[in-house]
Amino acid sequence: MANFGLDSYFVTKVPANPIGQSAVNHLRRFGVNTGFIARGGDRLGIYFLESGASQRPSKVVYDRAHSAIAEAKPEDFNWPEILAGARWFHFTGITPALSDAVAEITLQAAKTAKGMGLTVSCDLNYRKKLWTTEKANQVMSRLVQYVDLCIANEEDAEKVFGIKAADTDITKGALSDAGYKDVARQLVERFGFKYVAITLRESRSASDNGWSALLYDGKEYYKSRKYDIHIVDRVGGGDSFGGGLIYALLSGKQPQEAIEFAVAASCLKHTIPGDFNMVAVDEVEALAGGDGSGRVQR
Amino acid sequence: MANFGLDSYFVTKVPANPIGQSAVNHLRRFGVNTGFIARGGDRLGIYFLESGASQRPSKVVYDRAHSAIAEAKPEDFNWPEILAGARWFHFTGITPALSDAVAEITLQAAKTAKGMGLTVSCDLNYRKKLWTTEKANQVMSRLVQYVDLCIANEEDAEKVFGIKAADTDITKGALSDAGYKDVARQLVERFGFKYVAITLRESRSASDNGWSALLYDGKEYYKSRKYDIHIVDRVGGGDSFGGGLIYALLSGKQPQEAIEFAVAASCLKHTIPGDFNMVAVDEVEALAGGDGSGRVQR
Amino acid sequence: MANFGLDSYFVTKVPANPIGQSAVNHLRRFGVNTGFIARGGDRLGIYFLESGASQRPSKVVYDRAHSAIAEAKPEDFNWPEILAGARWFHFTGITPALSDAVAEITLQAAKTAKGMGLTVSCDLNYRKKLWTTEKANQVMSRLVQYVDLCIANEEDAEKVFGIKAADTDITKGALSDAGYKDVARQLVERFGFKYVAITLRESRSASDNGWSALLYDGKEYYKSRKYDIHIVDRVGGGDSFGGGLIYALLSGKQPQEAIEFAVAASCLKHTIPGDFNMVAVDEVEALAGGDGSGRVQR
Amino acid sequence: MANFGLDSYFVTKVPANPIGQSAVNHLRRFGVNTGFIARGGDRLGIYFLESGASQRPSKVVYDRAHSAIAEAKPEDFNWPEILAGARWFHFTGITPALSDAVAEITLQAAKTAKGMGLTVSCDLNYRKKLWTTEKANQVMSRLVQYVDLCIANEEDAEKVFGIKAADTDITKGALSDAGYKDVARQLVERFGFKYVAITLRESRSASDNGWSALLYDGKEYYKSRKYDIHIVDRVGGGDSFGGGLIYALLSGKQPQEAIEFAVAASCLKHTIPGDFNMVAVDEVEALAGGDGSGRVQR
Amino acid sequence: MANFGLDSYFVTKVPANPIGQSAVNHLRRFGVNTGFIARGGDRLGIYFLESGASQRPSKVVYDRAHSAIAEAKPEDFNWPEILAGARWFHFTGITPALSDAVAEITLQAAKTAKGMGLTVSCDLNYRKKLWTTEKANQVMSRLVQYVDLCIANEEDAEKVFGIKAADTDITKGALSDAGYKDVARQLVERFGFKYVAITLRESRSASDNGWSALLYDGKEYYKSRKYDIHIVDRVGGGDSFGGGLIYALLSGKQPQEAIEFAVAASCLKHTIPGDFNMVAVDEVEALAGGDGSGRVQR
Amino acid sequence: MANFGLDSYFVTKVPANPIGQSAVNHLRRFGVNTGFIARGGDRLGIYFLESGASQRPSKVVYDRAHSAIAEAKPEDFNWPEILAGARWFHFTGITPALSDAVAEITLQAAKTAKGMGLTVSCDLNYRKKLWTTEKANQVMSRLVQYVDLCIANEEDAEKVFGIKAADTDITKGALSDAGYKDVARQLVERFGFKYVAITLRESRSASDNGWSALLYDGKEYYKSRKYDIHIVDRVGGGDSFGGGLIYALLSGKQPQEAIEFAVAASCLKHTIPGDFNMVAVDEVEALAGGDGSGRVQR
């Protein structure tokens, strides 16, 4: 979102040492405001990624136990001060999965944001290596009370809330439109979200994916174009969808336009090495507007 | 062409400093004769390339204003001396686009070459970031009087000379054979070229292109095979087509064989990182002769 | 096989200098036992690889004349000692192609192994840059007397033993199931192998291959699934098939399961840069069991 | 200074393209505020550096003609707005050397800063490849009217203002303390500076330099310790001296302490690859306080 | 020691995941036997190193809390089995500093080793970021009961046992021979060691160190040559001294020869990038024998 | 010499494959004329270099047996044609050491050159890994009959011709001026050289060398300045001395000026990574003229 020109703050906790500072510097490079990042704790969480290709899946080894954020305390964050003047608050399901204290911190943040009139969004982002489905259900059920826009993929909805669409098999990559609409409808019905966005990944291999999404506003379904992506780097592909959707809605785009923007933004992220989506609004709009030919611009 | 065993000279102007020398060294590595490169001026033109992938197009930022070649003067080049003993003179539309003086230099070169009995070829190579269609039309119209072989893609013909084929939409990648033949015919009719070669790129994405070409000698149309290329580096893809075609015609190949050689040579360039087409004649002929299976040679 | 947890020994000869030691270190990194590698001779054989892509084939330049192994003498290896306690002995057709002495060494090894009750396997691996078909026929015919499991591709069988399947054209990539079964049947008939495994590569380009295999036990044909691989590095692709098959048979898998394991193992190798197949049994089994979706594991 | 914890703004002009943005991102990484950088113009100035070693000097080829900043116009910068709330304004002699318009912009900035009560500092930084001594004298004489702290090396003072110390020969590296004091005294006398800081580089080779400095406040001379530096990267060595001195004076250090801090900060910069001085206040103070032993901290 | 041709085992605990396996592979490359490394626990301990130069010290950030080894349990290691057939057991003070359980494990190991007749050595290796001097004193005092050879630098002896030599100031790099002899004598007196080895680092800067050592056998002092080292990588410099000394004593070298070998081995390590001392016995002996001229061997 | 602007030809033999071509391309990059390089044979000779530092010497492992040049035949080179129009012929002692045939080729070349009136120079370059002192003596004694300028270091003279200077010990780095003069005098006396140049390397460590040289014209001794070099890459250090000296003599410099130029040229080579001395005449003259301060040129 910083790339798209919005004032963006990243709120977390990093250790007060050169490793924490390096993470802060990395964010600053992209224009993200790091002014509310707390300093302290023992270590920076890391993960190891083996980048997949073709039939070989990417593989992640987490090493974030005892990280500064996992051991953060509620008093590390003064939410009314942090959220003053903001229009939107976003979190993902990875954060509350880190510890009970962090789940509590996330709850305070979401509640405060909602109370201060911000729009609140959440990407369910279920990670089986971080918590069980039972724990996720219990924690996320409380959190989503304050959420306006819920982002999920089919697996997230099933694992976190037990919401299933008929006739879909993730590892087979067979996805039915009707099934996805049904998941979106159930989510709105159960939690009263204003919007539900569902991303649809057809994983033909680690190198080639189909990528599209669905937005549901409680009344209409808005289905995006589908991109057949030749993947360069999947890391951050999901996050860039959330960023694109928030930007699109904040800047007043209509639902169909918004979901096209979000899918195009994250399609482009899949083609960029590294963990940041270094694309500008005009580049996303060129793709969303229909030019996926990849012709050289010169 | 140096790679194919021809004596090749590159004629340009570079600054008399280590940066200019480095460009000369780079050419020498490939056996290109740099003996007629003028030295002087302020700077070496550069460009920045963001290499595309999948739906993300490659992007070029030019920084060649005030380059040594853009500010070259006619007296920097003694064409009768440079062209003595040569059989062929080739230029592209990028050169005269640099400045009026360079357009004038190119005109002198082409005129001298023609007068000395060389074959003259030109790749229209329209670049919208360098000049307008009006200016291109005016300059190129004078230049092509001396041209025997004109190389273009459909966009070039339209942008430079306003010559359009029916029912083709470049960004959609929908190309009709009939349309291309029509463009070639119009070019021969209007300018009296001995040969027109048209390259046909079907840009399915920045990673996957269809690639073929058409040669027209004023009587017959010679259509090449089409390659579905998994692109490694597009830079130099067009230039390597010109190089392949000139080599093929100079070495006496018949039109069908010549266009197959040129397309195979540039197909191979798309699979090689960097800006030089490091392939030998036998490698091109193996592909042109039908083996595109990519089997290991061992 | 070391990766799959088997005690594996690599037996060869390397020069007694830092270059030979570096090769030994490289093997040790992967847990391969290097205790029977002989030291001596003049040089380590090397080869230069130009990695292909799309229509450009990979190209190998061998520089192994006068290598330590090519000039090894029978007395460099004490086979009864080396093979004591082992269950399996494997060699490929590249080794006896190096010199008459090495062919003799290989013969002694195979004969000793057979006599000591080991299972013996051989990958025909015909290399036209190393020997003629006549020489290969003569040498391999003696060697395969001691072989239980013969691994080949269609070209190997034809070049080494003149065994041809009807209606197949390698460079065209058109492979018929019936043809392959016929080759396997002829190999068993002529040499009495217990198993014949034939790998089937459909080389659509240097970047995209179909990959499958066939196992024949003299009675039944076991055909594996076929993988459409987006290739990262082909080097070691064939060897990893042999390694996978030996592991599968040694660990008691049934024929269908064994050929699926071997093909999945070598499919994964094609997606890994470098010359070692760094995959674990569970990764191979996940793919052999049907998940080729390349979804991130997290 | 951003590294030392001060709010720091870098004011310049970069082109409104990805190259300009990349420069901005690079500054942001280090916490420098880029909010007043103007966008526009044709190109980003660049230079090419051949990094020296031992007897081979580093060599710089400038390519900054026609850069966005060299062609900036006074109306690109609203100095009262930019300087509001600031305490210090710093510029170097490289900036006014770029063009008459930029000299004018620098003058407006210095004048405005002085008028608004800021402390103004200037590093003379004479560059013979950018302007003549005559032009430098004329432009800098006007600029230094507004300067409180003047930073120079002996060569700067001589080339810009014709102020010479007796018995010093730069390429011989023979520097006399008395000579430097004399230069500082003359500068204060002629221009009324509050402080003059002179850096003393003894260039024994491109790999090994002596490095120290002298601060003069019109009354006393404060001479720093001298460091024998084994150089990693000289780029930014002078700038980091200025940054260290400004930080030291802004944070209330006494003259001796301030010059020690500045010299230690720039000593450390010489040991860090790249163009930013990534050291923290405590690291500088540890060195300034006397520990140059380079012992591992663990 | 593996490099010097001894059978060497590294005993530790790593997590049963790809990161732990990667550490094991790294050790195997150098011929270290990894057969007794326990698998389990949460994570692999890591540290971040900023490599110093000139006046900038190297800086280490430890991230080893909750590592597999720090949380190891006594039952992870069966010492009688591990030590069967061994001649020597070595540990460093870093290991017992990790946790009380690991201190206990180290004690069992040392006691078992001593009881089985092995020679036991210990490098005190005090690390202030891992434990306090009080804790170190208490733990190490019990451990050294079983130690035959104690390795230390002056700081270690003071921090762990409060043993001080007169007139030495570490950060000043002023070291007196008499002082070191005194420290060695006190160590033997207090703990009854058979040998004490003291390393003497004169840290002139992070790039240039004097390096020598002293061996004391309770009767005589053996002082090595001193090397003025131009440092490439200090990591592992101390460990390689220990490795060299153990090899030298195990292979029957006399005290003077042994200390020369150990110092030469670690001198060479300082000139090799990375954390392993990839030198052979003949290379160490060539240096220990007096050739430090660095002349090319060809 | 190509760098210094002379027309330079490199004459050797490389295999007619991509590896041989790559070596040719590498030479062409630097403007060396490769038109007389013979093609054929089995392989390109290679060597492996471990780059030394401080007390660790560089180490070379040769792998040039059976290289194209080592197995070259006299008929591969037509010396009258190759030498037509040339002014100077240079060879080193490494070439005749490769094989008897190559020694014969070198003899023909030197004899032909001498007969055609060229100046002939030879760098003795004794390599103990290539031949014995007896063989070297026998071969070189015949070759030097045709030599005008002989280049050597003290070790070369002793190993090849048994010519010794008193009181010098190479590994100790203790060099006496008188000794060197004596060696030069003996060489002139015995072989009648017009010039003898002796290089004097004081190898204090692999990182720091003293470097100077002596030229003797049979009457006077010309001693150069001595450089204390902080070495970046020694490879090519000796060859660049020869190149510098030949350039200096060819361009008419007087003896003192010539030896200063040669030593300065090779001093600079020691500061440049890679195997080519990429310096221009003005850079060498600046150093030879006395500026070794390494100050940035900007």
Ligand SMILES: [Ca+2]
């Ligand atoms: Ca997600």
Ligand SMILES: [Ca+2]
């Ligand atoms: Ca972009």
Ligand SMILES: [Ca+2]
């Ligand atoms: Ca083109």
Ligand SMILES: [Ca+2]
């Ligand atoms: Ca090739």
Ligand SMILES: [Ca+2]
């Ligand atoms: Ca094979």
Ligand SMILES: [Ca+2]
């Ligand atoms: Ca794996």
Ligand SMILES: [Ca+2]
């Ligand atoms: Ca300066």
Ligand SMILES: [Ca+2]
């Ligand atoms: Ca730091």
Ligand SMILES: [Ca+2]
């Ligand atoms: Ca230590």
Ligand SMILES: [Ca+2]
């Ligand atoms: Ca070594």
Ligand SMILES: [Ca+2]
């Ligand atoms: Ca030499």
Ligand SMILES: [Ca+2]
């Ligand atoms: Ca240079």
Ligand code: NI
């Ligand atoms: Ni990053």
Ligand code: NI
């Ligand atoms: Ni693809």
Ligand code: NI
């Ligand atoms: Ni990142």
Ligand code: NI
């Ligand atoms: Ni290049």
